[in-house]
Amino acid sequence: MDIPWWRDAVVYEIYVRSFADASGDGVGDLAGVREHLPYLRRLGVDAIWLTPFYPSPMADGGYDVADYRDVDPLFGSLTDFDALVADAHELGLRVLVDIVPNHSSSEHPWFQAALRGEGRDRYIFRDTINNWQSTFSGPAWTQVADGQYYLHLFAPEQPDFNWRNPEVHQEFLDILRFWLDRGVDGFRIDVAMGLYKAEGLPDVGDQSFKAVSPVWGQPEVHNVYRDWRRLLDGYPGERMAVGEVWTDSPEDLALYVRPDELQQSFNFAWLQAPWSPTAFKKVIDDTLGTVPFATWVLSNHDVVRHRTRYETADPGTGLARARAALLTMLALPGSAYLYQGEELGLPEVTDLPAEARQDPVFFQSEGKLPGRDGCRVPIPWTVDTPSYGFSPGGVEPWLPQPATFAELSVEKQEGDADSTLEFYRRALACHRDLVREIPYTLEWQASPEGALFFTRGPVICAINCGTHPVRLPEHDTVLLASGPLKGSLLPPDTAVWLSS
Numbered sequence: 001m002d003i004p005w006w007r008d009a010v011v012y013e014i015y016v017r018s019f020a021d022a023s024g025d026g027v028g029d030l031a032g033v034r035e036h037l038p039y040l041r042r043l044g045v046d047a048i049w050l051t052p053f054y055p056s057p058m059a060d061g062g063y064d065v066a067d068y069r070d071v072d073p074l075f076g077s078l079t080d081f082d083a084l085v086a087d088a089h090e091l092g093l094r095v096l097v098d099i100v101p102n103h104s105s106s107e108h109p110w111f112q113a114a115l116r117g118e119g120r121d122r123y124i125f126r127d128t129i130n131n132w133q134s135t136f137s138g139p140a141w142t143q144v145a146d147g148q149y150y151l152h153l154f155a156p157e158q159p160d161f162n163w164r165n166p167e168v169h170q171e172f173l174d175i176l177r178f179w180l181d182r183g184v185d186g187f188r189i190d191v192a193m194g195l196y197k198a199e200g201l202p203d204v205g206d207q208s209f210k211a212v213s214p215v216w217g218q219p220e221v222h223n224v225y226r227d228w229r230r231l232l233d234g235y236p237g238e239r240m241a242v243g244e245v246w247t248d249s250p251e252d253l254a255l256y257v258r259p260d261e262l263q264q265s266f267n268f269a270w271l272q273a274p275w276s277p278t279a280f281k282k283v284i285d286d287t288l289g290t291v292p293f294a295t296w297v298l299s300n301h302d303v304v305r306h307r308t309r310y311e312t313a314d315p316g317t318g319l320a321r322a323r324a325a326l327l328t329m330l331a332l333p334g335s336a337y338l339y340q341g342e343e344l345g346l347p348e349v350t351d352l353p354a355e356a357r358q359d360p361v362f363f364q365s366e367g368k369l370p371g372r373d374g375c376r377v378p379i380p381w382t383v384d385t386p387s388y389g390f391s392p393g394g395v396e397p398w399l400p401q402p403a404t405f406a407e408l409s410v411e412k413q414e415g416d417a418d419s420t421l422e423f424y425r426r427a428l429a430c431h432r433d434l435v436r437e438i439p440y441t442l443e444w445q446a447s448p449e450g451a452l453f454f455t456r457g458p459v460i461c462a463i464n465c466g467t468h469p470v471r472l473p474e475h476d477t478v479l480l481a482s483g484p485l486k487g488s489l490l491p492p493d494t495a496v497w498l499s500s
């Protein structure tokens with residue numbers, strides 16, 4: 001069987017607002033991404049995923065789409081998009097775009113018409129409401145002038161579509177065609193377990209993301225992905241889709257990646273697991289035991305950066321663990337999704353002042369939840385203030401960067417063999433050379449307490465999550481380590497690839 005490109009791909013998430021600003025307005029844009037494609041090629045990723053760049057009032061950073069077939073002037077134009085795709089393909093990088101089918105912006109012409117009383121059935125309007133809460137805090141219903149309420153599982157500016165209306169279905173097939181015809185290699189599907197809500201909209205006890213509940217994961221959603229899959233398969237070049245599916249159950253996750261549905265679904269289990277060999281082993285076994293093609297994710301634009309999640313009272317632990325986790329994930333069968341800035345070891349920025357914050361989560365929770373701005377702070381490219389090379393000229397970026405970003409900048413790390421950036425480059429190169437050539441299986445080996453050892457063909461991977469050094473497994477050569485080894489010992493918070 002031919003191995004599809006995405007099976008072992010490393011995909012790099014670009015949160016467009018925060019990657020690189022070419023226009024000089026303090027906000028990242030498509031031209032900024034285009035300028036930095038050679039950096040991504042050199043880093044060694046196979047594909048990029050662009051977060052939404054469509055016209056939007058930016059109530060949720062662009063996940064509130066007002067026009068699904070254009071580019072917001074803040075990010076450039078369709079011409080910039082076409083140039084970006086052409087350059088990426090020239091460099092051998094695939095391009096995924098984000099598609100947001102659960103809800104639109106309240107500025108979308110359909111919702112504006114609905115407010116005027118036309119085509120309300122494209123959204124979910126009711127005279128009386130249930131007890132559903134918005135994922136961002138507060139009620140999931142907002143009343144309009146004539147007394148009806150509409151459903152929004154996120155911000156009030158993000159009304160949920162009514163997928164029981166065939167017009168919505170047709171519209172999205174057409175939107176997918178629009179981007180496929182422009183040459184995209186696939187889609188990241190936002191809130192993929194949303195879309196359909198249980199008939200009758202019954203009250204719920206537990207509102208959390210669950211793969212199957214009256215709010216999420218209704219069985220009808222799978223027919224949407226079957227149609228989308230047929231559409232993707234009708235195009236040449238192995239076009240694909242990866243779904244954002246939050247669930248505690250690997251079996252429910254597997255429903256989205258049945259052979260006639262999506263090719264991949266994000267696997268958030270590792271991201272939610274503590275630093276523990278038993279937790280990691282369970283995640284790996286559950287994943288490989290249930291889904292045909294695995295994905296691995298440590299961070300994204302919605303969660304606290306993993307360097308910070310792994311931090312302890314001992315300074316340096318978070319970064320050491322982040323590097324060890326990356327090396328271990330890259331050794332597993334499947335594809336890895338990296339989030340911009342993790343290759344620099346960026347931490348979460350936890351001390352953003354309230355007046356700088358932008359995330360609706362912060363506002364809807366009345367400041368009780370910090371929101372997601374801390375992982376969205378613009379990337380430091382150089383050591384120079386005010387924006388560390390993010391924006392040209394003296395412009396301040398849309399979120400303030402901490403002074404520690406100078407030391408973490410690309411300029412500072414480039415060429416320093418011990419830096420996280422150079423470590424990522426070596427790890428991705430090694431991954432490219434070795435891992436794809438070996439069978440899509442993993443064998444556990446006996447491991448000392450606190451550690452996990454496994455082999456994939458001739459490659460042995462060992463990670464030490466414990467508090468004491470452990471003896472390295474028998475091997476020929478050390479291929480790559482996430483931190484310094486002590487002779488034949490693997491120190492705590494370190495991973496290694498060995499060849500046998």
Ligand code: GLC
Pocket residue numbers: 060063064100154190191244301302
């Ligand atoms: C997804 C996105 C998140 C957004 C939400 C609503 O979870 O990743 O950033 O706020 O959907 O669109």
